[in-house]
Amino acid sequence: MTLADAANLHTFLDAFRFIGDHPGLLAQKAWEQLELSGAALGLALLVALPLGIALGHLHRWSGLAIGTSIVGRGLPSLVLIAAFLTVLGIGFVNNMVALAVLATGPILTNAFDSVHAVDHDAVEAARGMGMTGLQILRRIELPLATPLLFTGIRVAAVTVVATAPIAAIAGGGGLGDIIVNQASYRLSGVVGASICVMALSTGVFLALLGIQIGVTPRPLRRTSVIADVSRKESL
Amino acid sequence: MSGRLADGPVIPNFGHGDPCVTGDHTFCWSWVKAHWGDTLQPALIQHVELTAIAIGIGFVLAFTLALVAHRYRRAEQPIGVLSALLYTIPSLALFQILVPFTGITRTTVEVALVAYTLVILFPNIVAGLRSAPDDVLEAAHGMGLTRRQVLTRVELPLAVPAIIGGLRIAIVSTIAIATIAAFLLPQGLGYPIFNAVKLPTPFKTEIYSAGVLAIALALACDAALVGVKRALVPWSRRTA
Numbered sequence: 001m002t003l004a005d006a007a008n009l010h011t012f013l014d015a016f017r018f019i020g021d022h023p024g025l026l027a028q029k030a031w032e033q034l035e036l037s038g039a040a041l042g043l044a045l046l047v048a049l050p051l052g053i054a055l056g057h058l059h060r061w062s063g064l065a066i067g068t069s070i071v072g073r074g075l076p077s078l079v080l081i082a083a084f085l086t087v088l089g090i091g092f093v094n095n096m097v098a099l100a101v102l103a104t105g106p107i108l109t110n111a112f113d114s115v116h117a118v119d120h121d122a123v124e125a126a127r128g129m130g131m132t133g134l135q136i137l138r139r140i141e142l143p144l145a146t147p148l149l150f151t152g153i154r155v156a157a158v159t160v161v162a163t164a165p166i167a168a169i170a171g172g173g174g175l176g177d178i179i180v181n182q183a184s185y186r187l188s189g190v191v192g193a194s195i196c197v198m199a200l201s202t203g204v205f206l207a208l209l210g211i212q213i214g215v216t217p218r219p220l221r222r223t224s225v226i227a228d229v230s231r232k233e234s235l
Numbered sequence: 236m237s238g239r240l241a242d243g244p245v246i247p248n249f250g251h252g253d254p255c256v257t258g259d260h261t262f263c264w265s266w267v268k269a270h271w272g273d274t275l276q277p278a279l280i281q282h283v284e285l286t287a288i289a290i291g292i293g294f295v296l297a298f299t300l301a302l303v304a305h306r307y308r309r310a311e312q313p314i315g316v317l318s319a320l321l322y323t324i325p326s327l328a329l330f331q332i333l334v335p336f337t338g339i340t341r342t343t344v345e346v347a348l349v350a351y352t353l354v355i356l357f358p359n360i361v362a363g364l365r366s367a368p369d370d371v372l373e374a375a376h377g378m379g380l381t382r383r384q385v386l387t388r389v390e391l392p393l394a395v396p397a398i399i400g401g402l403r404i405a406i407v408s409t410i411a412i413a414t415i416a417a418f419l420l421p422q423g424l425g426y427p428i429f430n431a432v433k434l435p436t437p438f439k440t441e442i443y444s445a446g447v448l449a450i451a452l453a454l455a456c457d458a459a460l461v462g463v464k465r466a467l468v469p470w471s472r473r474t475a
Binding site: 009010011012015073074075076077078079082083085086158161162163165166169170176179180187190191193194195197198201202204205 | 320323324325326327328329330331332334335336404407408410411412414415417418425428429431432433437439442443445446449450453454457
């Protein structure tokens with residue numbers, strides 16, 4: 001591929017032509033990517049969600065929750081995928097585990113934070129009413145924690161879907177297959193697949209935002225979810 | 236052609252490979268020592284350059300935008316939502332989508348990296364500028380400070396911890412995203428990893444050494460910024 005081929009607007013228009021010409025291929029690759037992302041997110045949820053909620057309920061080991069988020073942010077996804085590749089070999093399992101590790105950070109941190117930070121007076125009042133620990137968790141802490149908890153899941157999901165194309169270098173399949181294979185698909189295909197990846201992760205972001213608004217208890221909606229989208233990040 | 240080949244040895248003699256490397260051992264110090272100069276060190280330097288340029292430009296842009304948003308509050312929410320959407324665009328995709336416009340160049344990589352830095356820095360700087368307590372602002376106005384004086388003498392110094400907090404996240408993320416630039420350019424610490432993964436048998440030593448360098452670089456930058464923060468704002472030491 002030459003630079004002259006690269007740097008012109010026609011390639012960008014060709015990319016849309018590529019999308020129009022290969023809807024089946026792109027849909028199949030997009031589905032592969034969603035399958036991989038779903039599996040990774042499921043694995044991460046299975047591990048991080050109960051752990052984060054339990055630790056938040058007990059107000060213990062805050063260092064673990066904070067540490068995971070810092071480590072998660074600092075670990076380059078490429079390094080993670082490549083490192084797991086050397087241990088687990090090429091294919092679905094390696095990519096699922098690597099992406100799940102990436103997803104663990106935001107889920108665990110937010111699960112911990114959200115339950116840990118529930119208004120202490122509300123919890124005390126519930127205890128005074130004779131609720132058991134489990135009842136407090138189910139009826140007080142979890143409903144109040146929902147917005148922040150779900151933000152963690154949303155961030156993790158978008159991270160996983162956005163990172164999944166990189167897994168193509170380790171046999172991950174998905175739209176990344178097209179992006180890393182310029183020899184077969186030419187630049188128009190690469191850019192076309194990139195546009196699809198972008199649309200896919202934006203779609204996941206918006207869909208999960210919708211679900212998040214849906215599952216948030218009505219009184220909390222306006223104050224938490226909308227403001228949360230443009231929330232500042234903090235360490 | 237065939238006659239000429241028959242004259243000499245058909246398979247040229249390349250000498251013997253490093254037994255550690257040819258034996259596919261987990262980690263070969265000998266390879267790291269032999270290839271530090273031609274592979275790892277240049278990649279590390281390129282990685283630092285990619286990150287430094289992105290943070291430099293990104294910081295100036297974010298700071299300017301934050302001052303605008305601070306002055307005209309209505310601008311904050313749109314910029315915030317826009318940047319949240321921008322952050323959902325996968326780096327790999329953003330690099331490729333920019334190629335038709337800026338080619339396979341460092342510019343393409345930097346445009347994408349700057350965009351991500353902006354997304355992280357902007358909300359943090361705005362929040363920092365907002366963090367001045369109301370009574371402090373009232374006192375400043377009462378003392379007769381002009382708007383500009385309030386900004387430079389009260390709001391900016393109080394914003395320093397939040398700005399450095401944003402910079403820490405931005406640098407660590409940029410170092411991580413810069414490894415993805417290797418999909419586009421033969422530069423940065425992602426490139427040796429990319430090469431090692433593409434081999435029929437992934438070359439573990441190269442993956443581990445470049446990966447450890449990337450993580451170490453992120454940790455070192457983060458530690459340096461914590462040091463800067465302690466020097467600039469000694470009063471916040473306890474909350475750091």
